[in-house]
Amino acid sequence: MIELLNVKKSFGDKPIIKGVDIVMESSKCNLIIGSSGSGKTVLTKCIVGLFTPEEGHIKYDGQDIVSMPLEEKKELRQRIGMLFQGSALFDSMTVEQNVLFPLEMFSGKSYNERKKRADEVLARVNLLEAKNKYPAEISGGMKKRVGIARAIVLNPKYLFCDEPNSGLDPQTSLLIDKLIKEITVEYDMTTVVVTHDMNSVMEIGDHIIYMYQGQKQWEGSNKEIIYSDDKLLNDFIFASDFLQDAKKMRQIEDKRKGLAQ
Numbered sequence: 442m443i444e445l446l447n448v449k450k451s452f453g454d455k456p457i458i459k460g461v462d463i464v465m466e467s468s469k470c471n472l473i474i475g476s477s478g479s480g481k482t483v484l485t486k487c488i489v490g491l492f493t494p495e496e497g498h499i500k501y502d503g504q505d506i507v508s509m510p511l512e513e514k515k516e517l518r519q520r521i522g523m524l525f526q527g528s529a530l531f532d533s534m535t536v537e538q539n540v541l542f543p544l545e546m547f548s549g550k551s552y553n554e555r556k557k558r559a560d561e562v563l564a565r566v567n568l569l570e571a572k573n574k575y576p577a578e579i580s581g582g583m584k585k586r587v588g589i590a591r592a593i594v595l596n597p598k599y600l601f602c603d604e605p606n607s608g609l610d611p612q613t614s615l616l617i618d619k620l621i622k623e624i625t626v627e628y629d630m631t632t633v634v635v636t637h638d639m640n641s642v643m644e645i646g647d648h649i650i651y652m653y654q655g656q657k658q659w660e661g662s663n664k665e666i667i668y669s670d671d672k673l674l675n676d677f678i679f680a681s682d683f684l685q686d687a688k689k690m691r692q693i694e695d696k697r698k699g700l701a702q
């Protein structure tokens with residue numbers, strides 16, 4: 442679980458994050474959404490400890506990353522997996538070498554144990570057969586899967602994914618989303634996904650946090666979003682007539698099935 446209490450962050454005299462409270466539970470996909478400039482990246486960087494907020498607390502299962510000493514922060518970082526935007530693989534390394542890298546840096550495992558662990562996670566993301574290929578030789582979706590394998594290889598308790606679907610077609614995006622959701626439950630991680638992708642919101646959004654001008658404007662699940670009457674949220678999510686219609690149809694369908702809220 443990750444808890445944010447009254448988190449505030451400014452640059453110069455410009456407040457960017459204006460007092461945010463969030464509880465992110467384990468085994469859940471917590472999605473941070475919001476328009477460009479609303480503070481999603483700054484907030485995420487505060488959560489992982491790359492920025493220090495001026496006020497507030499960010500607790501990882503009770504441990505406050507804001508006030509903890511550097512040594513403890515380093516130790517906590519090793520329990521955080523990150524899938525960077527654009528995958529950020531090392532181009533000169535094979536798929537397997539990319540996944541081995543965090544193990545070599547941080548694990549203290551023997552060579553054979555490291556190879557075995559890399560094989561395990563590569564099998565989990567269905568990429569064992571591509572382990573000797575270089576990033577330039579594989580597709581965008583495969584690169585994301587390598588990124589995911591590398592992010593989870595140290596068995597993290599917390600997983601952060603920055604725009605995991607950018608540049609992918611809708612079908613491949615869905616596969617990536619499902620994989621993130623499955624491993625979140627399987628490994629009981631607290632997962633935080635920053636996304637612009639509305640398919641992800643509807644598919645894996647157990648807990649959606651909608652940021653507006655540095656504040657949490659709305660939060661709820663992908664089920665609740667269909668029934669929200671928050672105007673700012675609705676204008677953001679259901680921006681097109683097509684999506685407005687889809688929302689109405691979903692409400693009608695839910696009502697028919699007796700699922701309406």
Ligand SMILES: Nc1ncnc2c1ncn2[C@@H]1O[C@H](COP(=O)(O)OP(=O)(O)OP(=O)(O)O)[C@@H](O)[C@H]1O
Binds near residue numbers: 477
């Ligand atoms: N290092 C920085 N120094 C000064 N201002 C910054 C810095 N990083 C971000 N900002 C400002 O903070 C605000 C929020 O930026 P942020 O990158 O968090 O937006 P975002 O919601 O992630 O947008 P996008 O969807 O475009 O990635 C912006 O006004 C930006 O200019």
Ligand SMILES: [Mg+2]
Binds near residue numbers: 483
């Ligand atoms: Mg951003």
